[in-house]
Amino acid sequence: MIVEERDELIDRAARALAALPPADPLAVMQIVSLARTRRGTRHPLAARFAGWMRTPSFSLASATMFAAATLVIGFVSGNAVERAASGSPASATRAVELMPAADVGAAARAVAVPMVLDARSATTVSVVGDFNNWDATATPMQRFGGDGPWTATVLAKPGRHVYAFMVDGVLTADPRAPKARDVDYGGEASVLMVTKP
């Protein structure tokens, strides 16, 4: 029989570790935005095949089946993105939905990055950056919950990116990110470092 010994020293240690970090509404919005986006881009069959790959019984035969299935999934999801683009996207996943089908292959290794900006008085906000050719119409942001922060998700390949927000027509740096020093278009911008998933 193991007796659990919790004395004063262990109590103090546990209390020191129990301090809660403060609530972070912007982090919450980022998580929700990312969850929505990933669901929009992940095909359920891909998850099943990913599970196969992790099993010890993985073999050449299953690898061949996986390769074939990947081709099929790529074709199906490409069509799905194309269909989404022709609809009327109104969520934070718009950046993904706006991807042309032809770009799906090129973006396969891109990472979904949630963007959040607290600009309550703004009427239109979009994300611009080297990942969308600084096109102010490519990635419009949506108000979270009607009157909350602005959110959107961009797809960016691993590496260093420069971006900004277009707030009512004015280029604005992200207050939560490091400033870019190599801006050559006459406004402030921020740096985004994307790591491999």
Place this chain on the structure above:
Amino acid sequence: MNEIDPAIPLRARSGDEKAFIEIVEFYYPRCLRFARNMLGNDQDAEEAVQDAFTRVYDSFPRFREDARFDPWLFRILANRCRTSMARSRRHRQMIEYGELPLMAVAAAPEEEFGADWAEEVRVVLETLPPEQREAFLLRHVEDLSYEDIAAVTGAGLSALRMRVKRACDALRARLEKVER
């Protein structure tokens, strides 16, 4: 209040987005605390928490109506932390076999003491084997019952009690040295 109203995960399960936001708001600080204590690194912890909630969102259809939400969430989070630790271990091995043995020049735990108590506890905590650290945190910091910890980790009750006891013994021995 440590647990969320059980109706909220069920609402999220049936597709209610507001319920999912309530869950993230409610559990974010606790999840971040657990991941920071497990991983000892803010950036890895934030990534693990983000990943865990994304998986929760995707996996809601598999959440059983009669199940409790806390162990289910912490099981997913603990898995993400283990994956993150495995990734860091691989990265560390690459550094150790590379040109600069960065880990070798890091100060020994004893030399790092002198900061505040919480920092000292964290340094000692990091020296525990991951499964002992995980069991200790779930039991004494997250206040989960052994039955819930068994659901989170998949380990048996007596093995878990042994892990917690060993963690307490090791922490006590090292923290007593610090206090002297």
